[in-house]
Amino acid sequence: MLGNFTYHNPTKLLFGEDAMDMLADELAGYGQTVQLVYGGGSIKRNGIYDQVTEALKAAGKTVVEDAGVMPNPTIEKLREGVAIARENHVDFILAVGGGSVIDYAKGVAVSVHLPEDTDPWQKYWVDFDEPTCEVVPVGAVLTMVGTGSEMNCGSVITNHDAKMKVGHVFSNPDVFPKFAVLNPRFTFTLPRYQMVAGIFDIMNHITEQYFSGTDDNTSDYLSEGLMRSLVRASRIAVRDPENYEARSNIMWCATWALNTLVACGKATDWEIHMLGQAVGAHTDATHGMTLSAVALPYYRLVMPYGVEKFARFATAVWGVDPEGKTADQLAAAGLDAMEAWMREIGCVMSISELGATEDMLEAIADSTLVMQGGYHVLSRNEILEVLRESL
Numbered sequence: 001m002l003g004n005f006t007y008h009n010p011t012k013l014l015f016g017e018d019a020m021d022m023l024a025d026e027l028a029g030y031g032q033t034v035q036l037v038y039g040g041g042s043i044k045r046n047g048i049y050d051q052v053t054e055a056l057k058a059a060g061k062t063v064v065e066d067a068g069v070m071p072n073p074t075i076e077k078l079r080e081g082v083a084i085a086r087e088n089h090v091d092f093i094l095a096v097g098g099g100s101v102i103d104y105a106k107g108v109a110v111s112v113h114l115p116e117d118t119d120p121w122q123k124y125w126v127d128f129d130e131p132t133c134e135v136v137p138v139g140a141v142l143t144m145v146g147t148g149s150e151m152n153c154g155s156v157i158t159n160h161d162a163k164m165k166v167g168h169v170f171s172n173p174d175v176f177p178k179f180a181v182l183n184p185r186f187t188f189t190l191p192r193y194q195m196v197a198g199i200f201d202i203m204n205h206i207t208e209q210y211f212s213g214t215d216d217n218t219s220d221y222l223s224e225g226l227m228r229s230l231v232r233a234s235r236i237a238v239r240d241p242e243n244y245e246a247r248s249n250i251m252w253c254a255t256w257a258l259n260t261l262v263a264c265g266k267a268t269d270w271e272i273h274m275l276g277q278a279v280g281a282h283t284d285a286t287h288g289m290t291l292s293a294v295a296l297p298y299y300r301l302v303m304p305y306g307v308e309k310f311a312r313f314a315t316a317v318w319g320v321d322p323e324g325k326t327a328d329q330l331a332a333a334g335l336d337a338m339e340a341w342m343r344e345i346g347c348v349m350s351i352s353e354l355g356a357t358e359d360m361l362e363a364i365a366d367s368t369l370v371m372q373g374g375y376h377v378l379s380r381n382e383i384l385e386v387l388r389e390s391l
Contacts, residue, residue: 001265002215009259011151012179015252017244019183020051023141026179027059030137031091034061035084037105038096039069043143046189052096052141064088066108069097072158072165072284073104075121081108082120085136093138095177098198099147099156099287102140106155106175109136125157125166135174141181144190145251146198146288148205148258150180158281163367165281167273182255184248188241195241196346197288199234199250203227204272204291205257211299211309212267212374219262224316226253226262231317231341238345269374272298275386278367285354292347293354296339297389300332301382306375307331351390361387 014022027034034056043049056063066084069077085093085108095105111120113133123129140150149155153175156167187195210223230253236246256262275298276290283290303310311327314320314334318341322330339349348354356364365383378386 001217005264007264010173011176015182019181023055024058033091035064035066035090035093037066039101069101069104071100073100075159078107082111085112096141098144099149102149103155105138107157109138112136124168130172138177139179140177143186145254146201148254151255151259163281165277184251187247197286200292200347201288202254202257208270209263209268212269217265219264219266223262227317234345267373271371274369278364279351281367282364283355289348293351294390297386302376303331
C-alpha cells in the first residue's frame with residue numbers, strides 16, 4: 001500500500017432483527033429535543049414510524065417532526081429544516097429513511113449554527129468549506145440501502161436553480177452519524193426499482209475506489225470480496241426480496257462500501273458519480289439509476305488506461321477464464337460480465353430512460369465536475385462522448 005492515511009470512523013452500528021430494541025438506550029445519551037426527519041410517509045404505512053416514536057417516548061424526548069424529505073433533497077428543503085431546528089433549539093437529529101434523508105439530516109446539522117447571513121449552499125456545496133460552528137449530532141434508522149450515508153460524513157444536496165447536484169464529504173468527524181440502526185427487514189417493503197438502484201449504487205461506490213492505482217493494495221482485495229458478495233446476494237434478492245440473508249448481506253455491503261475503509265491507501269475516481277449527479281440535477285432521476293446509465297460507456301472509455309486492473313476485475317469478481325485471452329480481451333470480458341449482471345437485475349442502461357434528451361447533453365456536461373483520481377481525466381469532449389453513448 002502506498003501513501004499515508006488516517007482511518008477513523010466514529011459511527012456505532014446496531015445491526016440485526018432486534019436492533020431497534022437498542023434505540024431508546026442510544027437516544028438517552030443525547031439532548032432533550034429531537035428533530036425527527038423522514039421522507040414521504042412510507043414509514044407510517046409500514047410501522048417503522050411507530051417503533052421509532054415509541055423509542056423516543058421511552059427515552060423521554062421532546063420530538064419536533066420534519067417530514068417530506070424528497071429523494072434528491074433540495075437546498076430549499078434544507079433551509080426549511082434549518083429553520084425548524086433553530087426555532088425549536090434542537091439538540092439532536094434522528095434521520096429515519098435512506099441516504100437522501102440521512103444526507104439531508106447532516107446538511108441541517110452543519111448549518112443550524114451558521115451565522116444567519118451565511119448561505120449553506122455557498123459555504124458547503126460550492127466552496128466546500130468545513131463547519132466552523134457547532135455541529136448538531138445525528139443518528140440514523142436505515143430503511144433503504146445504497147448510499148452508505150449511515151456510516152460516512154457525506155451529504156449530497158440538489159440546487160435546481162443552479163442545475164447542480166453536489167456531494168460534500170466533510171472531513172470533520174462530528175458530521176458522522178453517532179449511531180445507525182440497521183435492521184434488514186426494514187428494507188423488505190422497498191419497491192424493486194429502488195432496491196436495484198441501491199444495489200448498483202453500492203457496486204459503483206466500490207468500483208469508484210477500486211479502479212485507481214497500480215500497487216498491491218489490501219483495500220482492493222477487500223473491495224473484490226464486497227463485490228462478489230453483493231453480486232451473489234443481489235441475484236437472490238431480485239428473485240426473493242424477503243430473503244433475509246441476501247438483504248442483510250446487501251445492507252452490510254452498502255455500509256462498508258462507503259465508510260472510507262476501502263479507500264485507505266488509494267487515489268479514488270468518482271467520475272461516474274459526477275456524471276450521474278449531473279444527469280440527476282437535470283432530470284431528478286433516481287441516483288443509483290443515473291449511475292448505471294453512464295457507468296459502462298465511462299468504463300469502456302477509460303479501460304485502456306487501466307487495463308491491468310480491469311483484467312483483474314474480470315477474473316477476481318466475475319470469474320472470467322483468462323486462458324487464451326490478452327489483457328485487453330480479459331478486461332473487455334469483465335465489463336461484458338458486469339453488463340450482463342446489470343441487465344439481469346434490472347438496472348437502467350440509458351439516460352434517455354431517465355428523461356435526458358440529446359438537446360440536454362451540453363447543459364449536463366456543463367454540470368459535470370471533473371475528477372482527477374482515476375486512470376484518465378476526462379476532457380469536455382470525452383464527457384459529451386460518454387453522455388452520447390449513454391443515451
